[in-house]
Amino acid sequence: MTLRLRPRVxxxxxxxxxxxxxxxxxxPMMDELRLIAPAAxxxxxxxxxxxxxxxxxxxxxxxxxxxxxxxxxxxxxxLARFIGNESGRSGVVMVSGLIMLGGIVTQRSPxxxxxxxxxxxxxxxxxxxxxxxxxxxxxxxxxxDAFLARPESISWxxxxxxxxxxxxxxxxxxxxxxxxxxxxxxxxxxxxxxxxPAILGGQVSVGINGFAEFAPQIExxxxxxxxxxxxxxxxxxxxxxLREQGVDVEFExxxxxxxxxxxxxxxxxxxxxLIAAMVRSPEWREALARYRWLDRYLAGEPFxxxxxxxxxxxxxxxxxxxxxxxGNEAGTTTEPYPWLVLAGLVAATVFAVREARGRARTGAAxxxxxxxxxxLLAGAVALHVALLERAGFLIAAAVLFWLAARAFDPRxxxxxxxxxxxxxxxxxxxxxxxxxxxxxxxxxxxxx
Amino acid sequence: xxxxxxxxxxxxxxLSWGHLGWAFAGVLLGTVVGxxxxxxxxxxxxxxxxxxxxxxxxxxxxxxxxxxxGAMYGGSTTSILLNTPGETASIATAMDGYAxxxxxxxxxxxxxxxxxxxxxxxxxxVALTFxxxxxxxxxxxxGPAEYFALSILAFTAVTALLGGSLARxxxxxxxxLALGLIGIDQLTGEARFSFGIPQLLDGIDVLVxxxxxxxxxxxxxxxxHHGRDPVEAVALQTFTGMSRDEWRRSWRPWLRGTAIGxxxxxxxxxxxxxxxxxxxxxxxxxxxxxxxxxxxxxEGVAGPEAANxxxxxxxxxxxxxxxxxxxATAAVLLAAFQQYGLQPGPLLFSSRPDLVWTLIxxxxxxxxxxxxxxxxxxxxxxxxxxxxxPLLFGGILVLASLGTxxxxxxxxxxxxxxxxxxISCVMRVxxxxxxxxxxxxxxxxxxxxxxxxxxxxxxxxxxxxVTRPWCAVLLALxxxxxxxxxxxxxxxx
Numbered sequence: 001m002t003l004r005l006r007p008r009v010x011x012x013x014x015x016x017x018x019x020x021x022x023x024x025x026x027x028p029m030m031d032e033l034r035l036i037a038p039a040a041x042x043x044x045x046x047x048x049x050x051x052x053x054x055x056x057x058x059x060x061x062x063x064x065x066x067x068x069x070x071x072x073x074x075x076x077x078x079l080a081r082f083i084g085n086e087s088g089r090s091g092v093v094m095v096s097g098l099i100m101l102g103g104i105v106t107q108r109s110p111x112x113x114x115x116x117x118x119x120x121x122x123x124x125x126x127x128x129x130x131x132x133x134x135x136x137x138x139x140x141x142x143x144x145d146a147f148l149a150r151p152e153s154i155s156w157x158x159x160x161x162x163x164x165x166x167x168x169x170x171x172x173x174x175x176x177x178x179x180x181x182x183x184x185x186x187x188x189x190x191x192x193x194x195x196x197p198a199i200l201g202g203q204v205s206v207g208i209n210g211f212a213e214f215a216p217q218i219e220x221x222x223x224x225x226x227x228x229x230x231x232x233x234x235x236x237x238x239x240x241x242l243r244e245q246g247v248d249v250e251f252e253x254x255x256x257x258x259x260x261x262x263x264x265x266x267x268x269x270x271x272x273x274l275i276a277a278m279v280r281s282p283e284w285r286e287a288l289a290r291y292r293w294l295d296r297y298l299a300g301e302p303f304x305x306x307x308x309x310x311x312x313x314x315x316x317x318x319x320x321x322x323x324x325x326x327g328n329e330a331g332t333t334t335e336p337y338p339w340l341v342l343a344g345l346v347a348a349t350v351f352a353v354r355e356a357r358g359r360a361r362t363g364a365a366x367x368x369x370x371x372x373x374x375x376l377l378a379g380a381v382a383l384h385v386a387l388l389e390r391a392g393f394l395i396a397a398a399v400l401f402w403l404a405a406r407a408f409d410p411r412x413x414x415x416x417x418x419x420x421x422x423x424x425x426x427x428x429x430x431x432x433x434x435x436x437x438x439x440x441x442x443x444x445x446x447x448x
Numbered sequence: 449x450x451x452x453x454x455x456x457x458x459x460x461x462x463l464s465w466g467h468l469g470w471a472f473a474g475v476l477l478g479t480v481v482g483x484x485x486x487x488x489x490x491x492x493x494x495x496x497x498x499x500x501x502x503x504x505x506x507x508x509x510x511x512x513x514x515x516x517x518g519a520m521y522g523g524s525t526t527s528i529l530l531n532t533p534g535e536t537a538s539i540a541t542a543m544d545g546y547a548x549x550x551x552x553x554x555x556x557x558x559x560x561x562x563x564x565x566x567x568x569x570x571x572x573x574v575a576l577t578f579x580x581x582x583x584x585x586x587x588x589x590x591g592p593a594e595y596f597a598l599s600i601l602a603f604t605a606v607t608a609l610l611g612g613s614l615a616r617x618x619x620x621x622x623x624x625l626a627l628g629l630i631g632i633d634q635l636t637g638e639a640r641f642s643f644g645i646p647q648l649l650d651g652i653d654v655l656v657x658x659x660x661x662x663x664x665x666x667x668x669x670x671x672x673h674h675g676r677d678p679v680e681a682v683a684l685q686t687f688t689g690m691s692r693d694e695w696r697r698s699w700r701p702w703l704r705g706t707a708i709g710x711x712x713x714x715x716x717x718x719x720x721x722x723x724x725x726x727x728x729x730x731x732x733x734x735x736x737x738x739x740x741x742x743x744x745x746x747e748g749v750a751g752p753e754a755a756n757x758x759x760x761x762x763x764x765x766x767x768x769x770x771x772x773x774x775x776a777t778a779a780v781l782l783a784a785f786q787q788y789g790l791q792p793g794p795l796l797f798s799s800r801p802d803l804v805w806t807l808i809x810x811x812x813x814x815x816x817x818x819x820x821x822x823x824x825x826x827x828x829x830x831x832x833x834x835x836x837x838p839l840l841f842g843g844i845l846v847l848a849s850l851g852t853x854x855x856x857x858x859x860x861x862x863x864x865x866x867x868x869x870x871i872s873c874v875m876r877v878x879x880x881x882x883x884x885x886x887x888x889x890x891x892x893x894x895x896x897x898x899x900x901x902x903x904x905x906x907x908x909x910x911x912x913x914v915t916r917p918w919c920a921v922l923l924a925l926x927x928x929x930x931x932x933x934x935x936x937x938x939x940x941x
Contacts, residue, residue, distance in 0.1 A: 073649035076649070081857070152907055153907065190634060197587065201589060201591060220794030221794075335633070341628075342629075351615035351618070352616050352619040355615045373672070374668065374671045381845075385859070397850070401843065404667070404842045405841070408671065408837050408841055424846060427846065427847070435495040438857050439854065
């Protein structure tokens with residue numbers, strides 16, 4: 001009996017701690033809102049989710065806001081999971097944006113933004129084209145003259161994998177100048193942070209990045225901005241636009257929120273109301289200022305139309321850059337390195353197997369072993385994997401622990417059972433409740 | 449004002465009983481959460497950040513310092529005691545640390561790890577305090593060509609890890625290299641070897657491989673090898689600290705580890721794999737008894753642990769001086785700074801000197817706290833070896849599952865984890881070394897990517913690798929590391 005009570009006591013204590021840490025308003029509009037950030041910690045989508053987490057909790061709009069990172073492939077992995085697992089669910093939204101549209105095209109994703117419920121655009125960021133202060137290119141004109149003379153001689157660095165926002169902008173600039181976008185010598189880095197050293201150190205000719213990421217460098221005078229991708233100059237920012245320098249390109253990296261497919265009108269209205277309240281809150285305003293994001297709030301039907309227009313544009317740009325048509329389903333490649341590695345693997349396997357045969361002949365046959373423990377262990381693992389998302393972490397973990405322990409020593413079923421439940425419950429409470437890590441609650445969802 | 453004056457100001461605001469309490473809480477939380485396999489420093493810091501939001505900036509920064517160093521250190525405990533490194537930084541530690549623990553010398557291994565971390569962390573923080581700006585601008589001279597050369601140099605560390613048989617070592621290495629091929633080609637956006645499975649587009653997470661090879665593989669292997677036979681208990685050494693001889697053998701590796709780790713942390717070269725393994729390889733080469741490595745050589749714990757912590761401090765150099773987050777953990781820290789209106793960048797030191805120097809002071813304090821917390825705990829942790837095996841392995845599997853699943857909330861990762869565990873069990877049975885596979889997975893994609901970036905920038909001209917001085921030096925070192933030892937051996941025999 002005491003064992004069954006423990007988790008409740010613990011979660012009550014933990015809830016009290018959490019409540020004390022977050023100054024609560026009168027009445028939250030929602031008890032729990034899960035935020036899916038389809039990227040690793042640290043990137044733009046993750047920052048958006050964590051800024052929302054803070055704003056929603058501090059403004060007292062939602063009591064509990066866990067952030068789940070589902071990283072990979074420009075957000076399309078998170079998107080596929082979102083559509084697959086969360087359909088029709090209320091209380092969960094995903095951060096999305098322009099880059100996801102690009103990812104859908106370049107990865108030829110089987111799922112698209114047509115399948116989710118667009119909620120609202122939140123923020124926007126313009127891209128800046130900049131060179132280190134020591135660069136010979138004083139103005140955009142200098143750079144573009146060199147580019148027009150021999151496009152490949154200009155290396156452009158940007159913080160996004162193939163087909164991201166920076167590469168799109170470089171392609172659009174080339175296109176506007178009448179140069180085939182596929183001739184842009186674009187050097188991809190996995191994030192703005194990774195591209196900055198290469199840009200600052202003059203390893204590449206020119207860099208493209210979000211304004212917020214470049215701003216501290218520009219203020220310090222280590223980078224010289226040549227152009228910004230906004231339609232008109234931003235107030236208080238002395239960077240000429242592409243347009244006013246004769247390059248007819250406008251580009252904005254927007255971020256938005258999506259709800260799962262198939263939610264009810266009532267759920268949608270509730271989420272709309274919540275986001276509208278968050279956008280107005282001083283806590284969110286503060287986050288916008290802190291990250292230098294532009295407030296680009298747009299909800300409802302107009303936002304749906306905006307997403308469609310952007311999708312058409314992204315497909316067009318990426319098509320010109322040569323994306324979406326390369327590669328094949330099996331995912332083989334024409335680069336030499338992978339084939340060298342595979343040849344090496346085959347050769348090493350042949351040598352290793354021959355050596356093992358030689359050793360086997362010369363003696364030392366291993367003694368016969370009892371296969372039961374390994375068999376039971378394999379069963380425990382299989383059951384655990386099958387149960388995790390169906391029955392929940394707690395049950396799946398307890399089963400794994402108990403069976404694995406029995407594989408090693410079957411004499412203490414009760415002791416092992418007690419430890420199995422205690423460890424699984426403790427791990428679940430600490431990680432899922434206190435640290436807000438996402439673990440499936442499963443059939444015990446209501447009880448915990 | 450000169451640096452010392454500013455640093456004293458930092459200490460003045462950081463040193464109070466309340467702040468020391470936050471530092472202690474940060475170190476404790478960072479260590480405890482960082483201990484779990486799969487929950488690496490970046491996730492630890494990200495998860496614990498909301499706790500600091502309700503604090504004033506000074507307390508919060510002090511807690512960051514503690515969490516950061518605590519999370520970096522946490523992984524070594526499970527590595528040494530259970531052979532289950534939870535992140536790449538502590539794999540090198542596991543090789544000899546676990547061997548020591550099996551001999552009942554777990555407390556000594558933990559002590560040299562804690563002391564090494566302290567020495568390296570403190571020296572590296574001193575270097576951070578006084579030499580940040582020149583170091584950061586030197587790091588900017590490293591371009592893709594130099595990073596390629598560096599990864600080639602790191603590959604030479606593999607030769608120190610091949611074990612008894614060249615064929616089996618190479619098999620392991622190529623297995624890792626082949627796994628590293630999976631995923632989107634970063635330069636072209638083209639999917640490679642993903643077999644139409646979207647979750648494979650981002651490649652195989654190195655943590656899945658690490659936890660599968662070590663934690664799960666060890667569990668499977670124990671079940672296969674010992675099954676239900678009663679295993680004789682480990683006789684813990686009654687003497688729990690480090691012997692005079694162990695001190696004598698530890699201090700040089702600490703210093704060398706610091707010298708290797710700190711500059712490689714300053715360079716954004718992707719985590720602690722390169723510094724820790726280079727340190728391990730250097731210690732093995734310099735040791736008068738290299739045959740002890742892999743069987744419990746204390747240098748193999750002292751060097752990599754020092755290198756790891758020194759690299760962790762090195763990462764802060766580009767972050768604080770240039771505003772460059774060169775690792776995932778640094779990116780999370782950057783976001784945390786921004787919560788307090790701090791914009792890391794070239795102007796950080798001049799715009800908010802109060803907070804920066806408080807942060808630096810809190811790094812010193814966090815380091816001391818780490819030692820205060822972990823030195824007395826070493827003999828206590830070492831008793832983990834006495835936990836009944838069924839409970840130990842049950843717990844390891846549960847924590848491995850938890851850490852892996854929460855990496856990306858992915859069932860595929862979980863399935864991969866146990867598949868890798870099964871492969872690892874077979875590899876252990878046939879005496880195939882595991883570590884080259886990890887190095888292959890980490891270094892292979894890095895070398896390929898940087899090589900192709902360098903060639904793209906030079907428009908396909910391969911002479912960049914010899915005409916750029918740093919690149920040429922690093923490649924020459926790599927060649928020497930491969931060629932010289934066999935030559936010397938032949939000359940001697």
